Amino acid sequence: MSETEYKFRVAISGCGIGGLAVAAFISIFTQGNSDGRIAVDIYEAKPEVSTIGAGVAIWKRSWQVLQDLGFEEDIVKKGFKVPKDGESRGPIFRKSDQPTEGYDFHDHMMPYGPLGLYRPALLEVLQSKLSADCKIHTSKRLERHDVSDDGSANLVFSDGSTATADILVGADGVHSATRGSMFKSLGDEYEQYIRATFSGTIAYRGGGPKAKLAEAFPDHRGLEHPKVWCGKNMHVVSHPLGPNIGIICYCSKTEMEGKPYHKPLVTDAATEEVAKLFQNWEPDLLPMIKNVESYNAWAIHVVDPLPCHVSGSVVLIGDAAHAMTPHQGVGGGQAIEDAHILGRLLAHPLAIKGKIPAILKLYEELRLAPTQEAAEKSRANGMMYEFNHPNFLFNDPTHPDGPSREELEALGNTVGLSFTWLADVHTDEDWAEAESKLKAIAEH
Numbered sequence: 001m002s003e004t005e006y007k008f009r010v011a012i013s014g015c016g017i018g019g020l021a022v023a024a025f026i027s028i029f030t031q032g033n034s035d036g037r038i039a040v041d042i043y044e045a046k047p048e049v050s051t052i053g054a055g056v057a058i059w060k061r062s063w064q065v066l067q068d069l070g071f072e073e074d075i076v077k078k079g080f081k082v083p084k085d086g087e088s089r090g091p092i093f094r095k096s097d098q099p100t101e102g103y104d105f106h107d108h109m110m111p112y113g114p115l116g117l118y119r120p121a122l123l124e125v126l127q128s129k130l131s132a133d134c135k136i137h138t139s140k141r142l143e144r145h146d147v148s149d150d151g152s153a154n155l156v157f158s159d160g161s162t163a164t165a166d167i168l169v170g171a172d173g174v175h176s177a178t179r180g181s182m183f184k185s186l187g188d189e190y191e192q193y194i195r196a197t198f199s200g201t202i203a204y205r206g207g208g209p210k211a212k213l214a215e216a217f218p219d220h221r222g223l224e225h226p227k228v229w230c231g232k233n234m235h236v237v238s239h240p241l242g243p244n245i246g247i248i249c250y251c252s253k254t255e256m257e258g259k260p261y262h263k264p265l266v267t268d269a270a271t272e273e274v275a276k277l278f279q280n281w282e283p284d285l286l287p288m289i290k291n292v293e294s295y296n297a298w299a300i301h302v303v304d305p306l307p308c309h310v311s312g313s314v315v316l317i318g319d320a321a322h323a324m325t326p327h328q329g330v331g332g333g334q335a336i337e338d339a340h341i342l343g344r345l346l347a348h349p350l351a352i353k354g355k356i357p358a359i360l361k362l363y364e365e366l367r368l369a370p371t372q373e374a375a376e377k378s379r380a381n382g383m384m385y386e387f388n389h390p391n392f393l394f395n396d397p398t399h400p401d402g403p404s405r406e407e408l409e410a411l412g413n414t415v416g417l418s419f420t421w422l423a424d425v426h427t428d429e430d431w432a433e434a435e436s437k438l439k440a441i442a443e444h
């Protein structure tokens with residue numbers, strides 16, 4: 001197809017969940033519309049389409065977007081169990097920061113699911129939806145961009161090559177080069193939005209064989225059920241997944257939140273180093289931590305609330321726009337919801353080249369506030385899991401022995417309520433609102 005036959009060209013920086021999803025939605029919604037085809041070029045820094053981390057939870061409101069578009073069959077074919085409507089049992093929350101045996105304080109009932117997926121499988125399914133008009137270019141790290149007077153975005157890659165497009169979608173994650181370049185171009189007063197900030201939390205991620213733990217500790221409480229082992233400033237999430245138990249040990253220094261972080265963002269961590277951090281915690285925890293051969297330590301960074309996600313023909317989605325802490329497991333789901341609204345708006349027959357900035361601003365109007373709310377909820381959950389939430393501090397002189405069981409149960413109930421919004425499905429209403437506003441843009 002020649003250049004002139006496309007209604008416009010979209011460049012996407014980053015081929016993760018968000019980048020692939022927006023390309024997939026453009027493909028799906030332009031299907032069969034021969035005069036509305038869109039050329040999509042995805043530029044990925046890595047030499048291949050890949051992802052770090054094993055599992056990702058997708059909640060009902062984000063899953064519904066994929067389900068409505070027929071993704072369920074593909075997911076089931078890959079061997080994943082799609083949750084049924086209604087509540088399901090989630091992790092059990094325990095008090096664990098004590099040298100004696102801890103106790104369960106909250107049996108978490110979760111709204112619908114979530115759907116637990118292997119990240120590579122999600123990427124494969126999204127990739128399988130791309131039309132022939134989408135091309136993936138690997139080993140293409142966006143370094144910067146600028147925007148010409150006619151609105152087209154000029155991309156410069158770290159290998160010196162360049163590309164041009166009518167729209168640049170920054171889906172390049174928490175340390176987004178697109179975000180950096182966009183806010184740099186907006187002036188000095190926007191400098192604070194260029195870089196992601198340190199959340200104050202290091203996440204030690206690893207996985208260990210279930211059988212080995214079971215052999216030494218046949219009744220270990222981490223074997224059968226996901227658990228959140230809570231305590232002051234730290235918590236551990238354990239999740240039996242197939243033959244392994246996935247473990248993430250979170251350690252926070254609240255005073256470091258928002259402070260500069262000068263060390264490498266991801267490093268290897270020895271098992272003994274992680275075990276030492278939890279040496280005064282309940283006896284059951286250490287064997288499970290030690291069952292992991294080695295860990296990766298991640299300095300969790302977030303994107304503080306941005307004043308905008310769009311500038312002219314440049315738009316940020318997913319972590320590039322709103323990277324958040326992982327304590328509700330919704331960052332990937334929000335990237336999917338961003339991609340759905342953006343992809344569908346661009347693919348709409350009323351979306352024409354002359355209206356690009358207005359259409360992108362409409363996307364921002366619809367997605368900026370909900371994603372920032374999701375980030376705030378996630379942050380609040382992290383503080384609750386680590387007894388640092390202003391309503392559940394437990395470190396004043398009235399708590400010399402830590403929180404009481406009743407106080408922790410109240411905390412557990414609040415955690416439970418914090419997940420209810422994830423079952424609110426608004427896919428149709430969200431799209432109906434977007435479409436009616438798009439019609440108004442087209443008429444002016």
Ligand SMILES: Cc1cc2nc3c(=O)[nH]c(=O)nc-3n(C[C@H](O)[C@H](O)[C@H](O)COP(=O)(O)OP(=O)(O)OC[C@H]3O[C@@H](n4cnc5c(N)ncnc54)[C@H](O)[C@@H]3O)c2cc1C
Nearest residue numbers: 014016017018045057142172173318319329330331332333
């Ligand atoms: C410990 C942990 C657990 C989590 N659990 C969940 C969960 O259960 N559920 C959930 O929904 N979310 C979860 N999240 C959040 C989720 O992982 C992210 O929100 C999601 O991956 C964001 O997708 P994205 O496509 O925006 O960014 P990314 O997944 O980061 O993808 C960005 C892509 O851009 C590429 N890239 C980067 N820079 C450039 C560049 N300059 N040029 C070109 N390409 C570039 C990267 O290589 C990458 O492929 C978790 C996060 C963490 C840290």
